[in-house]
Amino acid sequence: MLEFEDDTVLVTGGAGFIGSHLAEKLVETGFDVVIADDFSRGSLRNLREFEEQVECRPVDLTTREGAQRAVQGVDHVFHLAASVGGIHYIKRENVGGLTPSVLMNQQILEAARVNDVDRFMFASSACVYRQQHDDLNLFSEDDAVPADPHSTYGWAKILGEVACEAYYQDCDIATSSVRIFNCYGPRESLDSDSSHVIPSLCRKVIEAEDGDSIELFGDGNQERGFIYVTDLVEGMIEVLATKGDGGVINLGNSTEVVTMNELATRIIDISGKDLTIDHDLSKPTGTDKYACDMAQMRAELDWEPKVSLDEGLRRIYTWAADELGATNEPIVADGGEQ
Numbered sequence: 001m002l003e004f005e006d007d008t009v010l011v012t013g014g015a016g017f018i019g020s021h022l023a024e025k026l027v028e029t030g031f032d033v034v035i036a037d038d039f040s041r042g043s044l045r046n047l048r049e050f051e052e053q054v055e056c057r058p059v060d061l062t063t064r065e066g067a068q069r070a071v072q073g074v075d076h077v078f079h080l081a082a083s084v085g086g087i088h089y090i091k092r093e094n095v096g097g098l099t100p101s102v103l104m105n106q107q108i109l110e111a112a113r114v115n116d117v118d119r120f121m122f123a124s125s126a127c128v129y130r131q132q133h134d135d136l137n138l139f140s141e142d143d144a145v146p147a148d149p150h151s152t153y154g155w156a157k158i159l160g161e162v163a164c165e166a167y168y169q170d171c172d173i174a175t176s177s178v179r180i181f182n183c184y185g186p187r188e189s190l191d192s193d194s195s196h197v198i199p200s201l202c203r204k205v206i207e208a209e210d211g212d213s214i215e216l217f218g219d220g221n222q223e224r225g226f227i228y229v230t231d232l233v234e235g236m237i238e239v240l241a242t243k244g245d246g247g248v249i250n251l252g253n254s255t256e257v258v259t260m261n262e263l264a265t266r267i268i269d270i271s272g273k274d275l276t277i278d279h280d281l282s283k284p285t286g287t288d289k290y291a292c293d294m295a296q297m298r299a300e301l302d303w304e305p306k307v308s309l310d311e312g313l314r315r316i317y318t319w320a321a322d323e324l325g326a327t328n329e330p331i332v333a334d335g336g337e338q
Contacts, residue, residue, distance in 0.1 A: 008032040010074040012061060012108060013081035014054075015042025017187045018123070018180075022078055022233040027053045029237070036061060036070035037081065046187045062100050067107035071115045076240060079108050080123040082156070097153035105160040113171045121240045122164045122177040124248065127154035129179075131287045136223055136257060140293035141179070141248050150287070165246040174244025178236055181252025181292040184312065185229030186319035198226065198313070201264055202320040205271045213276040214268075217283035220261035225254040225291030228312035231305035238301045252292025253305040266310065270317045 009026055013019040014035030019042065026033045033054045035047070038061065044051065059066035061081050071077065083100040105122070112120050129139040130148045137143075147158045157179075164175040184198040192203065204214040227235075235251045243249060258266070261277065268275045298304055 006032075007075045008034060008073060010034045010036060010071060010077045012036045012070060012077070012079045012104070013042060013123075015039060015044065015046050015056070016080065017046070017185070017189065018183060018229060018232065019078075019080045020046035020187055021185065021229045022080070022236060023047070023054055024050050025230070025233045025237065034070070034074055036066075038066075041084070041189065061108055062103040064107055064110075067104070067111040068114065071108065071111040071117065074115070074117060076119040076121075077108065077112050077117050078121050078123070078236065078240065079105070079160075081108075082123070084153070094152045097151060098156050101153070101156035102159055105156070105163055109163055109167050109173075109175075112173055113167060117173060119174045119240050119244055120164065120167070120176075121236060122160050122175065123236075124157040124161055124177045124179045125154065126179055126181040126250075126252065126290065126292070127151060128157050128161070129287070129290065131290065135289065137287070137290040138254060138293045139250070139290055141250060141296055143293075144179075144248075161248055168244070168246030175246050176239050176243040177248040178239050178251045179248060179292075180227075180232065181250065181254075181290075182224050182226045183229055183232045184226050185316055186323075187229075188316070190320060190324060197224070197260065198263070198267075198316060199320060201267050202317050203324065205264075205267050205273065205275065205317075206321050206324060208273060208275055210274045213278045214264065215278050215280050216260050216264060217280060218260070219279050219281060220259060220264070220277065221288075222260045223257050223289040223291070224260070224263075225252055225257045226309060226312070227251065227253040227292075227305050228307035228315075231307050235297070235301065235303060235305070238303050243300060249300060250292045250294065250297055252294065252297075254291035254294055255305070256309040257291045258309065266313055267317060270314055 009031045011019050011023045014023045015037040036057045059070050128144045128149050161177040164177050167173050168175040188199040189195045190203050
């Protein structure tokens with residue numbers, strides 16, 4: 001663990017799902033925490049349990065001025081801000097999945113260089129990988145070489161990894177990139193147009209009546225491994241503390257790989273409702289069968305996730321049932337002159 005006395009840590013995208021959990025954990029650990037967010041997806045509601053203990057900087061990180069203002073006075077950076085969404089978003093938004101993220105990655109890395117940041121961690125994604133065969137793909141870090149992601153979102157992540165390695169080699173910043181595999185938990189978006197699979201299924205089940213059916217994309221035989229958000233942020237902190245060689249590392253949980261049919265059934269069981277499952281074969285499904293190869297993660301970090309899938313699903317279902325119907329608090333971001 002990093003020595004945290006007098007250290008200030010920036011979390012970009014810190015009002016979002018993963019970022020808010022990371023900021024909360026850093027506060028608990030003893031860091032001074034700065035959050036930079038444009039509040040396009042993030043919300044002050046995600047910070048309400050600890051908002052008095054962080055400094056919040058509403059900025060547009062695609063601009064030089066916004067990035068410089070975000071990084072001023074910080075020692076370490078967790079860069080999570082990105083243009084992101086579920087499978088519908090990734091398939092639909094080619095420019096939207098690429099341009100804002102690439103701009104943010106470059107602006108925030110350059111701001112880190114100018115402001116003499118010590119350590120920099122970039123949140124990459126399993127979307128950098130492409131399915132190699134029809135069975136379960138356990139992706140190891142080398143499987144992303146040569147790069148061939150399915151989407152512009154994946155390419156934005158590849159370019160962010162390349163930039164982190166370049167700044168490590170040329171600029172004396174201890175950088176690292178973590179490839180996140182299917183994180184879930186409270187504070188995720190429940191928007192039906194952009195949510196990921198677990199919050200989407202939770203919403204469908206919560207809003208269904210006994211005797212109804214819920215819809216899955218595809219035939220339901222797609223396989224995934226999921227990591228609960230509190231496990232993920234612990235892993236991210238371990239990476240920032242121990243890995244600064246410009247390289248990449250997977251963060252995920254492949255100890256419980258399930259099909260989407262099994263996942264939906266588990267969520268229905270938590271609800272106690274009598275529901276059936278329909279399948280829409282016309283909808284996008286993403287990579288068919290994949291999970292995280294945990295070998296490098298275990299070797300380099302001496303760490304692995306702890307929260308079981310059933311326990312994590314119970315937590316997010318309970319949260320989602322309480323959350324539906326709430327509204328976000330709008331905030332105007334300040335990006336400076338463009």
